[in-house]
Amino acid sequence: MRQMLLKALASGLIMSLFPFAAISAPAGPSHADSLLRLLSKTHDAVGRERIYVQLADLSGDSLELAAPYWDAALAEARKSGDLYGCKDALDFLVRKFAGRDSQRAEKYIALADSILPGPRHALFRSSLYAYYIWKLMNDNNAVETVKHELDRLKTKIHNELSPEERIEWEFLTGLSLDFSSLATEAYDNIGKAIPYVEQALKKLEAYPLEERLHMERICRDELSELYMLSKDKRAEKQIQQCIDLHRAWLAMDDRFERPYRDTTGYTMRAYSKMLYLRELISKEKATQYYGKCMELARARGDLAEIYSTSARYYQYMEEYERAVAYIDSAVTVYKRNGTKADFASIYAVQSWLYEHLGDYKNALEALRESNTIRHNDRVEEAQNSLAEMQTLFEVGQLELEKSRLANRMKFIALLAGGVLLLLLVGWSVYQYVMVRRLKQIRRQLTDANQEITRQSRRATESEKMKTAFINSMCHEIRTPLNAINGFSELLLEGNHDAEARREFREQIWSNTTALTTLLENMLELSSLVSSEAPLPQTDTDIGLLCAERLEYQKRQSNNPQVEYIFKGGGRFLHHSDQRLLHDPRDRQPAAERRQIHRRRLRHALLQEG
Template identity: 25%
Template sequence: MKKSLWTLLAVGWMAASSATPPAHLVDSLKSACQSEPDARKRVDILLNLKDLNDSSEDELYYSRKLFDEAAAVGDGFAVGASLGSLASYYISSPGAGDSLARILAQAEPLMRGSGMEGLGAYYRMVELARRIQVAGAEESARLCREYIDSVRTLPPGDVYEEASRLFLKGIAAFRLVSAEGNLQMERGLPFWNDELALLGRMRPTARRNFHANLITCLIAAYSSLEDQSGLVHAADGYLAMLDEYYRDPEIVRRRPYISKEMSYLVCYYSMCTSPLLDERNLQAYYERYRRFADSAAADAGNLLTNRQGFYTISAEYYNRRGDYPRALAYLDSLTVQLRPGGVTSQLVAISANKAKILERMGRYKEACGVYNEVVGLRDSLSSHRYAEKVGELEVQYGLDKAERDKALLLAQKRQNSLYFALTILLLAVIAVVYLWRNLLRIKHLQHNLSVESQRAQESERLKRDFMGSMSHEIRTPLNAISGFAELIAGEDLTEEERREFAQIIRDNTQLFTSLINDMLEVSQLDNTSAEMPRKLLDISKIIRAEMEHLPVKEGVEYRLELAAPEIVFPLHRSYVSLLVRELLKNAVKFTEQGSVTVECGLTGPDTLTLSVTDTGCGVEPGLAEKIFDRFYKGDPFAQGLGLGLSLCRLIVEKLGGTIALDTSYTGGARFVVTLRDA
């Protein structure tokens, strides 16, 4: 029974992998999708592209795109149509359970009330069932017991939740017995029959999906019980449900390219090859399948058009009936279909099946030849097993010993060739890895050299800028001091002129001192890696003290807006004073009319925000970061070294905060400082 279930899966894989959409139709729809401005019409086109690309390498891409665009416009039907591929990917990907939960949480509200309602419960059921199936015996039993315990106290759910619980209870019932060494699918039958009774209350797509999962279990259970009538009743009910589903007006209208064949194929394969059915029922199901294969349900370019599914089922059917010539004919047709795709495990399996049929027919020499072909196809992976089979046939039926030795020698030769090829491949991989590592190392060194070169160039530029600024900015106050000192020594000056010249000397001395202090502060901060010591201070007092020293400027108003009379925060007094002083000095310098406003307050339990806003000339948004560069001056003729804002950023970073230009403010310039309590 377990073997038959795996056979069903193999047929499904073969059929799905052979489906290829018509290229001209896909290209036409892709072009229409790119040019369609209407979002809802684009969703309809993506739905068709998704259906046409089922089981192709583009399936997941179109499913993701369909989900995103359908969710954006609230199309629950299209969201549900995209879930099959996405859920399969997340379920089969280790550690992606959270991704499945997130996508279902997003999809379920959109699908509620649509023809796709209930798919969330279905995919959660499938995810748990898969974990139970692939786990080892002990882990599987633990998961089953945990699930049964978890649902005992749950209140009744909707029809989809109840169906999920019944299906999983059936899985748990037979898996717990299987853990003891007995595969008894029939133990789940009472739960699955109760689930079957609920399907009529479901929305169309959920009913089809729940029923498709259920039919494989029902077929296995009734086959285990050898209950032919139960098996026939279950299969007929499933096929009737599919006919009704694919006639549903919404499915016909919105999914004209939906792949129908796989839904039917799994059931027909089981029924056409079942050892339980009598001759009359077996023939009846095969005839039904032949009619289905020749009907309009076989879409152009899809599964049944290339006939692989039909050839597979027909070969198994006639093999089951003992009509070996017809079985061989269908296997030959299947081989012709598959051979252009190169050697595959499926092609090897077909050849092995053909050899067994020839052996049953007594055509031993031909069987030996086919086994030799299988040896060639599978190379060393199966060469010993098939070579031994060739030897047994030749000894048993008196074939020539030379031919047997030739077959064994060929198998050994191919095995040696494979070993040689693998050795060469391994050496090539090692060489490629070695060269690649060297290339990466060289690229890394080149990158480091480039970075160092850029740093050196930047350092040279900064040095030139610094020397240029220094030669101008320091010479200016020194010239003023020297010149006015000579003038003040003259005897023909009035007292008022002496006072004016003395003030000019004091101002230039202060300017000179300020320039030197800025350079010293920048140098000290650059060479300090330790964090600044901080203690609780009232920053409002620091701000008031700095604003009291601002020069009176005609037409400019100074404003202070505090969130509270006292704003206590861990700070470094001297550096915060310097920060406020530099920001105010910068604002006053560029404001000719209007105001300079300082705002400060706690914006959180551990966050302090300080802003200085002016109504001056402002800063272009593109220079929002450039102005913090050392020695940068927006106006090269403006007074100063261009260290003020650079010094502000150094202080803020040492305090563990940030400073930025508020580019949304267009009435001048606003600098915002954010400090956090470390």
């Protein structure tokens, strides 16, 4: 039972940790309407910020109403350079959204980094993040949240953590030990978290109050919880210091009047927290703190706080009947307002009170109710865990299918890439072969064109040579024919003497022989040109051949006026010499000898094979 009461006590402490400010009494709608009308006429940032802040104060703890006004107030404070206004708005927004919309809370934390940069505001930014981590851990009952953040900070130790990060690391370490001890019901280990939080507070003393206030209040709130659970009398002092820090923060706001701002919510909960100290304070002090709490609660009209605090107070004062009655009233208010509370622990405490009153029947009913709630909570938790695991399983299956599909797509992409690569290689080889073939064809065409050009040039030259040859042959043939015709006519006239007629016959015979030789040479040359058989090759004395041809030509010409001279050293072909020497010039007078002497004949021997 003692452990159950301790757990209930811890649960109540967690609910009171980091309280939020609330308005003492909701103002009428006329105030909001007048402020909205005034807002439309106000154009300066300072004036608009004041109106937005007052509208937010009128909205109280209603996040739906207050959040838009605090957003607008933050924007105006940023324009006017109001650091207090920026911190006040960010503090409210992060605390409210930390347990409801983590994404928006993270957005405001990131916004704080941009609005309030530099080491001067580093502790304030750390306080926002520390509260956000605490809220996530408290709502989700997950110590891993803090451990993950600690691991992140540990990785930076080697890179020299900043002083503010070291303070944050000390606080989160203590917070992790605290919640892990409560989660595992290892209450004796709670005291191990105290040195870390104390070390964080010691390091905070080096900073001005304005810079350290928010972080110090969070640290002292946590340290008071640790002292309380460890039965350390220093808890009372820590709670009082938290109240002083809250009042100091309110006193720093000297910008404008805030008639609708509630300044009692935090103080009321702090006095209510004092009643958890029980034997750590005297009954006189407990009565004193209870009176202060009730005064503030009644002024606020907070029935839940009145009933819950009264139940704790009368339990401590051992007036169990009144304590039981206040517990019933508190449960009724909680259920009516839809307030989230640990009803299992509350009924367990009520059962314990009935047991001390000797009302075992009601004690049993309260205990059964507590066990039923715990059982339902565990069943609901198990169902949630099962649903979560089912969701994770389905997500895992989807991830597996996604992974398989991704692998399949990768395989298809790889296969397609391989096929494409093969096609590309094949296309490259084909292009290479085609390029080589085209180059070869182009080379062949070029060679063919060159050959055609050469053949065309040869044909042209051959045609020219043919024409020249025909002209020459016509001349060569016509000359002896004319001579034969002429001498034949003279011979037929019959009026010449015998000597002349004999000479005419000799000339006719000589020209006939020359014409016959010319025709034979033409036939032989034509036969050589048209024949594809290789020419017979034998050893020949070119000099003797030339001498013989000269002698033969001398006999054939029968012209004593033409002198034939042969000098060795030249190499003449048989037909070339014959063609050269058989020339009409042999019938020319001696005066033309110099021209014949000056002509030079060049022979080129082309040997094939």
